[in-house]
Amino acid sequence: MTTYPIETITAAAPVVPVVIIKETRQAVPLAQALLRGGVKIIEITLRTPVALDCISAIKKEVPDIIIGAGTIMNPSQLEAALEAGAHFGVSPGSTATLRDAVKANGMPFLFGAITPSEVMTLLDDGFQYVKFFPAEASGGIKTLASWQSPLANAKFCPTGGIDVIKAKEYLNLGNVVCVGGSWVAPMHALENDDWPIIEQHAAQVMALAEDI
Numbered sequence: 121m122t123t124y125p126i127e128t129i130t131a132a133a134p135v136v137p138v139v140i141i142k143e144t145r146q147a148v149p150l151a152q153a154l155l156r157g158g159v160k161i162i163e164i165t166l167r168t169p170v171a172l173d174c175i176s177a178i179k180k181e182v183p184d185i186i187i188g189a190g191t192i193m194n195p196s197q198l199e200a201a202l203e204a205g206a207h208f209g210v211s212p213g214s215t216a217t218l219r220d221a222v223k224a225n226g227m228p229f230l231f232g233a234i235t236p237s238e239v240m241t242l243l244d245d246g247f248q249y250v251k252f253f254p255a256e257a258s259g260g261i262k263t264l265a266s267w268q269s270p271l272a273n274a275k276f277c278p279t280g281g282i283d284v285i286k287a288k289e290y291l292n293l294g295n296v297v298c299v300g301g302s303w304v305a306p307m308h309a310l311e312n313d314d315w316p317i318i319e320q321h322a323a324q325v326m327a328l329a330e331d332i
């Protein structure tokens with residue numbers, strides 16, 4: 121199995137598209153649309169019964185995309201995501217149990233944090249790359265800017281309430297390596313199998329990289 125270090129994952133695109141897929145048949149065309157737009161990464165949240173099947177389908181049919189499993193809450197979901205073929209995992213927060221399981225199996229992982237103490241716990245545990253979630257509801261850019269000096273070792277992937285305009289502002293911060301967002305592949309586009317609009321959004325994401 122191809123493995124990617126966390127630095128490669130966070131550098132794959134300026135924005136990690138976070139998706140909630142309801143039908144397995146949509147997984148491959150969605151991943152292909154993102155790739156056509158230039159985005160080589162996708163995060164499939166484990167919030168629907170078909171999420172693991174979608175990860176397996178993309179792994180098999182679209183080998184050029186890096187696949188993450190999102191909304192991982194516990195070690196058994198972590199195992200299931202690995203078995204389905206996910207390259208990395210994401211969680212809205214972090215528990216000691218889940219951190220231990222991630223350390224034991226070595227999966228590249230983004231744990232969520234919104235306070236300096238939570239970030240320090242992750243740094244202590246060896247997790248330098250942190251998801252700042254929910255970003256906009258937790259002080260957004262101001263919070264991350266004020267962490268730059270005191271929490272200098274942490275690198276962030278802010279997620280939650282971020283659109284294409286705000287994404288650019290976050291990406292200009294020195295401690296932000298990428299942002300996450302559902303707007304790249306929104307629910308209304310998925311409901312209509314609107315792959316061209318998703319490809320267009322992916323191209324917008326890649327254009328962000330040129331101005332940073």
Ligand SMILES: O=C(O)C(=O)C[C@H](O)[C@H](O)COP(=O)(O)O
Pocket residue numbers: 138165190191192210211212253279280281282300301302303
């Ligand atoms: O459950 C997880 O692991 C997640 O990754 C949560 C997502 O990051 C957000 O649901 C995306 O937030 P919006 O872009 O505001 O829709």
